[in-house]
Amino acid sequence: xxxxxxxxxxxxxxxxxxxxxxxxxxxxxxxxxxxxxxxxxxxxxxxxxxxxxxxxxxxxxxxxxxxxxxxxxxxxxxxxxxxxxxxxxxxxxxxxxxxxxxxxxxxxxxxxxxxxxxxxxxxxxxxxxxxxxxxxxxxxxxxxxxxxxxxxxxxxxxxxxxxxxxxxxxxxxxxxxxxxxxxxxxxxxxxxxxxxxxxxxxxxxxxxxxxxxxxxxxxxxxxxxxxxxxxxxxxxxxxxxxxxxxxxxxxxxxxxxxxxxxxxxxxxxxxxxxxxxxxxxxxxxxxxxxxxxxxxxxxxxxxxxxxxxxxxxxxxxxxxxxxxxxxxxxxxxxxxxxxxxxxxxxxxxxxxxxxxxxxxxxxxxxxxxxxxxxxxxxxxxxxxxxxxxxxxxxxxxxxxxxxxxxxxxxxxxxxxxxxxxxxxxxxxxxxxxxxxxxxxxxxxxxxxxxxxxxxxxxxxxxxxx
Ligand SMILES: Cc1ncc(COP(=O)(O)O)c(C=O)c1O
Numbered sequence: 001x002x003x004x005x006x007x008x009x010x011x012x013x014x015x016x017x018x019x020x021x022x023x024x025x026x027x028x029x030x031x032x033x034x035x036x037x038x039x040x041x042x043x044x045x046x047x048x049x050x051x052x053x054x055x056x057x058x059x060x061x062x063x064x065x066x067x068x069x070x071x072x073x074x075x076x077x078x079x080x081x082x083x084x085x086x087x088x089x090x091x092x093x094x095x096x097x098x099x100x101x102x103x104x105x106x107x108x109x110x111x112x113x114x115x116x117x118x119x120x121x122x123x124x125x126x127x128x129x130x131x132x133x134x135x136x137x138x139x140x141x142x143x144x145x146x147x148x149x150x151x152x153x154x155x156x157x158x159x160x161x162x163x164x165x166x167x168x169x170x171x172x173x174x175x176x177x178x179x180x181x182x183x184x185x186x187x188x189x190x191x192x193x194x195x196x197x198x199x200x201x202x203x204x205x206x207x208x209x210x211x212x213x214x215x216x217x218x219x220x221x222x223x224x225x226x227x228x229x230x231x232x233x234x235x236x237x238x239x240x241x242x243x244x245x246x247x248x249x250x251x252x253x254x255x256x257x258x259x260x261x262x263x264x265x266x267x268x269x270x271x272x273x274x275x276x277x278x279x280x281x282x283x284x285x286x287x288x289x290x291x292x293x294x295x296x297x298x299x300x301x302x303x304x305x306x307x308x309x310x311x312x313x314x315x316x317x318x319x320x321x322x323x324x325x326x327x328x329x330x331x332x333x334x335x336x337x338x339x340x341x342x343x344x345x346x347x348x349x350x351x352x353x354x355x356x357x358x359x360x361x362x363x364x365x366x367x368x369x370x371x372x373x374x375x376x377x378x379x380x381x382x383x384x385x386x387x388x389x390x391x392x393x394x395x396x397x398x399x400x401x402x403x404x405x406x407x408x409x410x411x412x413x414x415x416x417x418x419x420x421x422x423x424x425x426x427x428x429x430x431x432x433x434x435x436x437x438x439x440x441x442x443x444x445x446x447x448x449x450x451x452x453x454x455x456x457x458x459x460x461x462x463x464x465x
Contacts, residue, residue: 009075016083023087058395058404063440066448067406069205069233071438073321074270080324081272081317089316091125092306095299100316103323104305111263111277114238114331116256122286123279124305125265125319129232132262132278133199134162135310136228139260139280140197141168142288143226147196150189152181152211154204156230171195177417178364179209186216190223197226200258202251203234206408206433207363208347208370210234214254226259232276235263237368239337243344248367257281268340268437270325275318342439343369350436353449359456363410363431364418372408374431375456375465380412380422382465384429389459391432394452403451408433 060070073081089097091104104125112121126132137149137159148169151159163170171194174185181200189195198220200211213229220227231238241249255261260280265271289308297304306312329335347366354360354373363372375386387407394403407430415422422429432452441448 007075009078012075012079013082016079017086020083020086059399059402063438063444064402064448065404065438066434066436066441067404069267069435069437073266073272074325074329076328077271077321077325081321084317084320085315087316089320091314091316091319092309092312093296093299093304094302095296095304096313097316097319098299100319100323101305104316104319107319107322107326108277108279110326110331112279115235115261115263115279116253117261117279117281120283121279121281122283122308123277124309125314125322126276126278126309127274127311127314128266129156129230129262129264129276130158130162131311132232132264132276133158133228133230134165135278136260136262136280137162137168137197137199138166138310139285139288140226140228141166143285144196144224147225148194149197149199150186150195150225151199152201152204154179154181154206154209155199155201156205156232159199159230168196169194175209179204179207181211181216183212183215183219187219190219190225193223195220195223195225197228199228199230201234202229202231202255203237203368203370205233206370207372208234208366208368208435209364210248210251210367213251213258217254217257227257229255229258229261231255232262232264233267234368235261236268236331236336236340237344239331239333239335240341240344242333243341245367265322269322269336270329270339271318271322274315275322339439340369342442343436346436346441346445347371349442349445350434350449353445357449357453359453359460360432361420363408363415369436370433371436372431372433374420375460377460377465378423380424380426380429382463383422383431384426385463386456386459386465387430387432389462390452390455391430393459394455401451403448403455405452406433406435407431 059065061072089100091097091100094101108123148171149163150171150173152175153172154175160170171189174182176182198216200213200216202210217227238252262278264276266273266275347369350371351362351366354362359376360373361376363374374383377383377386391405391407394405409428410431411428412422412424
């Protein structure tokens with residue numbers, strides 16, 4: 001019989017807080033300076049105002065929130081983060097965070113094993129996917145100076161923006177009808193000899209599409225370009241190849257042969273914001289990180305994270321939270337994989353229900369846990385109106401009845417490429433998009449489909465479509 005049960009933050013928090021207080025007590029008591037005293041009534045008032053103000057949010061924690069890539073961290077991560085924050089180590093250096101530097105090395109080894117990278121990797125956690133990608137693109141610039149970055153038209157906007165920051169030209173590569181980078185269009189650019197780094201997205205932010213990495217790697221190698229994988233959102237799907245199509249799984253398996261990879265534990269890794277990661281498959285790039293820092297790095301001759309990262313200060317609490325979470329849910333099919341898989345199944349199930357619907361139709365087949373769909377209307381302007389109305393109406397009811405969705409902007413050409421010809425009375429229109437990243441979504445799908453279909457019908461009636 002399983003001994004597992006729900007983990008409740010208020011049950012586990014007192015234990016870790018008093019554990020840290022015990023550590024502090026071993027150094028002897030001290031008086032907190034008067035300047036930091038506060039009136040308990042004022043503190044209570046402010047914190048009460050805080051909780052009231054936090055009610056002004058969509059309910060990201062609830063399975064009926066099926067909009068953007070948002071969900072709260074696991075209570076284990078929250079407890080570990082809070083406990084560590086009471087000491088507030090800084091993983092910039094071993095001087096700043098001895099214990100948490102060791103924890104970070106352990107979690108990096110696990111991420112490296114998940115992606116099949118070389119044991120001689122270089123990498124670290126970051127504050128975000130954006131800073132992690134920036135670093136990989138910066139290394140790309142140093143390895144192939146004077147050359148451009150190629151990324152798909154559907155890749156995250158960070159790549160073109162970071163190209164501007166790094167003063168490296170970026171080239172947007174067309175996508176196929178399924179949202180994956182076009183190999184033919186990429187080869188045209190590679191042939192010019194001007195591409196230094198190809199960014200391959202496994203799990204695009206909008207559609208969850210998986211670029212054909214296994215085919216891009218040999219192509220890029222042929223033309224001397226680096227391959228950087230942005231799997232900030234999709235990385236942890238590496239754990240569940242059995243739930244992916246064989247073609248998608250083939251591209252995940254190819255991550256092992258890329259030059260660098262980014263993954264965000266603060267998306268599918270159950271972590272609070274402030275936890276990304278970048279890994280390089282080869283340590284030779286360390287030469288680009290050389291810098292002088294006479295005021296740090298004195299407690300150990302071991303390598304400090306600050307010596308191999310662009311950022312300086314970084315929360316040791318992030319490393320501790322991820323470390324604790326992965327001890328409970330390791331990076332295996334039965335560990336974190338068992339939390340990722342239901343969302344993937346939810347996406348497949350909802351896609352099937354939408355395919356059979358008389359009011360809704362799929363935009364495209366989901367590859368991961370993002371689904372996109374649209375009301376069955378005839379013009380672009382009707383599409384935009386009705387989609388926005390569904391978004392609003394589904395959330396505009398009593399709290400237990402609400403469904404929270406997101407929208408995504410498409411053009412008539414993109415619809416036509418997927419076999420949907422709409423009257424072109426507007427240059428673009430919104431469709432519906434849902435990220436099904438909570439395992440609880442799986443059982444809720446039939447009910448959510450019922451609600452969304454009902455709101456779609458009502459929205460179409462309201463606007464006379
Ligand atoms: C594919 C991809 N890359 C990069 C990012 C940016 O990551 P972050 O929001 O952690 O900075 C995102 C965020 O959604 C993403 O989906």
